[in-house]
Amino acid sequence: MPSFTAGLMPSLSTYIAYQPLDGLQEHGVAVNDIQKLNDAGFHTVESVAHATVRKLSEVRGLSEAKVLKIKEIVKGMVVMEFKTAADALEDRKSLVTLTTGSTELDKLLEGGIETGSITEVFGEFRTGKTQLCHTLCVTCQMPVTDGGAEGKAIYIDTEGTFRPQRLQAIAERFGMDPSVALENVAYARAHNSEHQTELLKMAAAIMSQD
Numbered sequence: 014m015p016s017f018t019a020g021l022m023p024s025l026s027t028y029i030a031y032q033p034l035d036g037l038q039e040h041g042v043a044v045n046d047i048q049k050l051n052d053a054g055f056h057t058v059e060s061v062a063h064a065t066v067r068k069l070s071e072v073r074g075l076s077e078a079k080v081l082k083i084k085e086i087v088k089g090m091v092v093m094e095f096k097t098a099a100d101a102l103e104d105r106k107s108l109v110t111l112t113t114g115s116t117e118l119d120k121l122l123e124g125g126i127e128t129g130s131i132t133e134v135f136g137e138f139r140t141g142k143t144q145l146c147h148t149l150c151v152t153c154q155m156p157v158t159d160g161g162a163e164g165k166a167i168y169i170d171t172e173g174t175f176r177p178q179r180l181q182a183i184a185e186r187f188g189m190d191p192s193v194a195l196e197n198v199a200y201a202r203a204h205n206s207e208h209q210t211e212l213l214k215m216a217a218a219i220m221s222q223d
Contacts, residue, residue, distance in 0.1 A: 031221060032058035032090060040086045049074045050083075054214040056221035062091035112160030114148040114183070119160070128162060143174045150198045151183040165197040167216045171209060175200055 036058055037047055053072040055061050061069065061083065069080045096104075110124035119125045126132050126149060134142050150168055155161025168175055177195055184194035199219065203209035 031060075033221060034058060034061070036090070037061075037083070037086065040090070042083060042086065046075060046079060046083070051218075054217060056218045058087055058090050060217070062087040062093060109157050109162050110160070111149055111162055112152050112155075113145060114152060114186075125160060144179070147176070147179045148183055151180055151187060151189065151194050154189065154194060154197050155187060165199070167199045167201075167219065169201050169203050169209060169212050169216065171203045173202060175202070 034047055034051055034056055038044060049072055050061060050069075055064065055069075055072075066077075066080055066084060069075065069084070070077055072080075075083075108127055108129050110119075110122070111126045111128065112119055113122070113125055134145060136142055146168065150166040152160060153162050153164050153166050156163055177198075177200075180195055180198060181191040184191040199216075201212050201215075203212050
């Protein structure tokens, strides 16, 4: 079974933007400490808020005292307390579903692949998993009204099955300019698990900026 990782980057109109890590500077965090967090793969205030003290203490150059101070700062910047069900419902209104290109599969998924979530696809050899991933790289760029997210995609391939020609054909199927569709997909080949981890850190950096 292929090991595939993709990041879908919706437009700002379809989700609540994350806070850039540089925002910590306004709260008294030193620039060099922010850079240390960035180098360790933390690119947003939310990523720091969601990390454990133990995980942050592994960042080279940050003492436990600094970590506790930073955690206290981000606690005031990111809402992580209880909320009402009504508020949770309002938050979910910012989510969109991406069409899979298959009407029947979209019905099974109640609209398609949901943003803001991790979706795992598994199955036997040659059952369409890679084709689905290629399709999502294109459909995520479509207007929200057409089952897209007006965004971009990141494709990390661990088995060498990525084929840009497929993206061209899929783009044509949906009436899109193939050259534009290709420009909106960032691709990387992961050669081992450590390399894949590094690529995921790079992907997080790209998504925090784009």
